[in-house]
Structure formats: C-alpha cells, structure tokens
Amino acid sequence: MQNLASPTMRRLTVFALCAFLALCLAGCATDEPVAQAQPQTLEIGENAGDVYSVALSNSSGKSVVSMSVKLPGDESFSANLMSSDAHLKDGEDAIVYVPKQATEDGTYIIDLKVVFGDGGVSVLHHLDLEEFSAATLLLNGKIGYVTYQGKSANRMISTLDLQTYYYNLEDPTAAARDKAEEEEEKRRLEKLEEDLKATEEQQAADATTSSDGTKTATEENAQTKVTTNDTQGMDIEDDPIEVNQDEDLSDD
Incomplete structure (x- = not known):
C-alpha cells in the first residue's frame, strides 16, 4: 500500500503546486498596471x-x-x-x-x-x-x-x-465691413427689443380696453334697470292716456 500510495501522493502534490503557481502568476498579472496607449503627436x-x-x-x-x-x-x-x-x-x-x-x-x-x-x-x-x-x-x-x-x-x-x-x-474694407456687421447685428437686436416692447404695450392696452368695455356695459345695464324700475313705479292715475279716457266717458 505504501508503494502504491507514494506515487499518487507525489502526483497530487505536484498538481497542487502547479495550481498554486498558476494562481500566483495570475495575481501578479492582475496587479500590474495596464499600459494605456498615448495619443501620437x-x-x-x-x-x-x-x-x-x-x-x-x-x-x-x-x-x-x-x-x-x-x-x-x-x-x-x-x-x-x-x-x-x-x-x-x-x-x-x-x-x-x-x-x-x-x-x-x-x-x-x-x-x-x-x-x-x-x-x-x-x-x-x-x-x-x-x-x-x-x-x-x-x-x-x-x-x-x-x-x-x-x-x-x-x-x-x-x-x-x-x-x-x-x-x-x-483688405482695406475688412475693418469697415466687420464694423458694419457689428452695427447691423446691434440694430437687429434693438429692433427685436422694440418689437417686444410694442407687443407688451399693445397687450396691456387691449387688456385695459377690454376692462373699460366691461365696465361701460355694466354701467349701461345698471342705468337701464334704474329707468325700468322708475317706469314701473309710476302712479296709474297720472297716466295721461288713462285720464283722457275718463274724460271722454264723462262727456258721453
């Protein structure tokens, strides 16, 4: 048994040693920094x-x-x-x-x-x-x-x-051309700003007009209501039509 076991044990020992060395080499390879390619000039x-x-x-x-x-x-x-x-x-x-x-x-x-x-x-x-x-x-x-x-x-x-x-x-006109382009861009921005301001003012005016129109309509409705109420409150005897009719009956 000893003679049979000894070669087996030796083979196992050699196998374990090889595995250990392989793990060591893999660990060393992992620890090494990976070289990065430098951009070429x-x-x-x-x-x-x-x-x-x-x-x-x-x-x-x-x-x-x-x-x-x-x-x-x-x-x-x-x-x-x-x-x-x-x-x-x-x-x-x-x-x-x-x-x-x-x-x-x-x-x-x-x-x-x-x-x-x-x-x-x-x-x-x-x-x-x-x-x-x-x-x-x-x-x-x-x-x-x-x-x-x-x-x-x-x-x-x-x-x-x-x-x-x-x-x-x-190009003697280069400076003048560049300045003209700058001035044109400046005028364009100023025009945009003026248009925006005009639009805001128009919107404000429209809002004011709408508000005034509503107010006027309300006042007219109130005036109409007052006139109607006054007419409904008149005494019938004071109605000239009714008085004339009574007078005509008396004459008959």
Missing part, C-alpha cells in the same frame, strides 16, 4: 533635410485641416503640408516641419496659411522661425495669430497686432 510637413521643427499647440477653438507656407522668395503658398485625412483638433499639439530657406538678409521669415474645418482661412504673416521653436495658434474673430516665448526679447510675444495690421492692409 501629429506631424505636419516632411522631416527631411534642413528643416525647422516647431511644436504648435492649437488653441484656436477650431480644427485645422490644412497648412501651407510661403517661403522667402516664393510667389505662392506651398501645397498642403497636412495629409488629406489629417485634422489638428482644438486642444491638440503637432510638430510642424518647415524647410529652412533664408532671405537675402539672412533671416528666416515665412507666411503661414491655415485653413479651418469650417472653411475659414487665416494667413499669419512675417513669422520669424529663428525666434521660437514652440508656439500657440489662436484666433481673434477672423484674425489668426500665434504667441510664443521670444528668444531675443526673453518674454512672451503675441503677433495679434501684427496680424491685425496685415489683415486690414490686405
């Missing part, structure tokens, strides 16, 4: 050759669907640096690669055209890529601009005033 442009690498944060409130640059000496903007299915959503970051091409005076000044998902277009002029390697894209109405930590000035720089200047320079 969108790359715009081609990272090849001598290029500027600009970390761009989109805080415009809109998605960007197209970016193109006008390098020094170019007469037109480049093709779209973004792929056709790419979107730089609001709040997301991207790395923008711009080829290095110096102007005659040795500076690296470019223009950047941005197309938004709603069809809006902003052109950011005179961006000196030597001055920053990271920037934030913003919108002020229809005017796009960037803010960045200036290397020379050692402070935060905003290009809003510069872009506003170019915006009005390119």
Whole structure:
C-alpha cells in the first residue's frame, strides 16, 4: 500500500503546486498596471533635410485641416503640408516641419496659411522661425495669430497686432465691413427689443380696453334697470292716456 500510495501522493502534490503557481502568476498579472496607449503627436510637413521643427499647440477653438507656407522668395503658398485625412483638433499639439530657406538678409521669415474645418482661412504673416521653436495658434474673430516665448526679447510675444495690421492692409474694407456687421447685428437686436416692447404695450392696452368695455356695459345695464324700475313705479292715475279716457266717458 505504501508503494502504491507514494506515487499518487507525489502526483497530487505536484498538481497542487502547479495550481498554486498558476494562481500566483495570475495575481501578479492582475496587479500590474495596464499600459494605456498615448495619443501620437501629429506631424505636419516632411522631416527631411534642413528643416525647422516647431511644436504648435492649437488653441484656436477650431480644427485645422490644412497648412501651407510661403517661403522667402516664393510667389505662392506651398501645397498642403497636412495629409488629406489629417485634422489638428482644438486642444491638440503637432510638430510642424518647415524647410529652412533664408532671405537675402539672412533671416528666416515665412507666411503661414491655415485653413479651418469650417472653411475659414487665416494667413499669419512675417513669422520669424529663428525666434521660437514652440508656439500657440489662436484666433481673434477672423484674425489668426500665434504667441510664443521670444528668444531675443526673453518674454512672451503675441503677433495679434501684427496680424491685425496685415489683415486690414490686405483688405482695406475688412475693418469697415466687420464694423458694419457689428452695427447691423446691434440694430437687429434693438429692433427685436422694440418689437417686444410694442407687443407688451399693445397687450396691456387691449387688456385695459377690454376692462373699460366691461365696465361701460355694466354701467349701461345698471342705468337701464334704474329707468325700468322708475317706469314701473309710476302712479296709474297720472297716466295721461288713462285720464283722457275718463274724460271722454264723462262727456258721453
């Protein structure tokens, strides 16, 4: 019996040990944190050759669907640096690669055209890529601009005033048109307010007229009642018709 029991006991012991190790391994696997996939930073442009690498944060409130640059000496903007299915959503970051091409005076000044998902277009002029390697894209109405930590000035720089200047320079009627649109919207709101006020006044007048009409009708009914009561209260002997009839009988 002992010889028969010993192999069985050994097998049971080995089986229990394997089960225990399996439970330990499962517990260890459960305790390990699950790795979460990190969103990939969108790359715009081609990272090849001598290029500027600009970390761009989109805080415009809109998605960007197209970016193109006008390098020094170019007469037109480049093709779209973004792929056709790419979107730089609001709040997301991207790395923008711009080829290095110096102007005659040795500076690296470019223009950047941005197309938004709603069809809006902003052109950011005179961006000196030597001055920053990271920037934030913003919108002020229809005017796009960037803010960045200036290397020379050692402070935060905003290009809003510069872009506003170019915006009005390119379209002299832009400022007047925007102001006209604001004035038109203001007049529309004032008209709505006037109409609402007129409606409320008319309703109040109708309510007053209705109240006065009811009052007049009540007064007329009361006057009619008084007249009727007075007629019913007259003495019959005083009725001139009755008196004339009596006189006629007496004559006969």
